[in-house]
Amino acid sequence: MSRVHTVEPGECLLSIADRFGFFPDTLWNAPENAELRRTQTRATPLVPGDTVFIPTPREKLAGAPTDARSVFKRRGVPAQIHVRLLQDGQPRAGVAYTLAVGGLELRGETSPAGQIERWISTTARTGRLTLSTGEVYELAIGRLEPASEERGVRARLCSLGFLTAIDAPPAELKSALRRFQSAAQLPVTGAVDDATRARLVDRNGA
Incomplete structure (x- = not known):
């Protein structure tokens, strides 16, 4: 059954699509979401209070042998987090970090552009970024509103x-x-x- 979902704080199209079992592009391009595309130039982030039409799921059948183990993977999961570290406007390159999010601890170094890009769960709402310098940053994931706001x-x-x-x-x-x-x-x-x-x-x- 189709429905209309009201966006809550911390939600984006990726998390909404994951929750209801759709690809993000399917929801974004649905004719019923034309008004959303008009008011928001990008699929993510969304503004709390926005409404997203959720169509009726379509059943998909896939054949599999009954005498063997089969693995089915849904595309579009997980999501990617982007963080960029700057100091006085300049990228902080090569800084070792630990990103704790969704029960995982992801380690690495910032890129030459000062960026961190890691795959995380679409349901993650908070995270903690710890740098080798001793700095600690609490992250509110998914709460960045569009630049139109x-x-x-x-x-x-x-x-x-x-x-x-x-x-x-x-x-x-x-x-x-x-x-x-x-x-x-x-x-x-x-x-x-x-x-x-x-x-x-x-x-x-x-």
């Missing part, structure tokens, strides 16, 4: 070090936007426009 802009400015707190007053937001626009070689207006949003997503990695 003010909180999405604020979150990215915080992540990039231009804003001290996501709930900072409007004057601080404007100042942070001006500093970011200057660093990104954009017209310095202190206002959010399409070019600023696009550069925030590019610099933040999501």
Whole structure:
């Protein structure tokens, strides 16, 4: 039976599709989700309160021998987490880390671009990133709102070090936007426009 699902904090299209047994593209491209595609330019992240149409699942049959063990793997699982470490605007390359998420401890080093990209469960909501320098960061996975939303802009400015707190007053937001626009070689207006949003997503990695 089809239904309409209201997005909750921490959910994205990947986790919703996994929960209901669909590929993310199936939900994203469903005709009933045309309004969602109009208001959100990307399938993930989504805004709490968004609605996603969930179609009726289609039964799929697969033949398998009865006298042998068969393994079936569903595509599209797990999801990938992207983290980028910067210091004074420069990538922190070659930093050893431990990422604790979903009951696993994933170890490695940041890439030359300061990035961490690891596969994780779509149901993961929190994580802890511990660096070899002793720094520890608590991660709220799936809670980054789209850059089309003010909180999405604020979150990215915080992540990039231009804003001290996501709930900072409007004057601080404007100042942070001006500093970011200057660093990104954009017209310095202190206002959010399409070019600023696009550069925030590019610099933040999501």
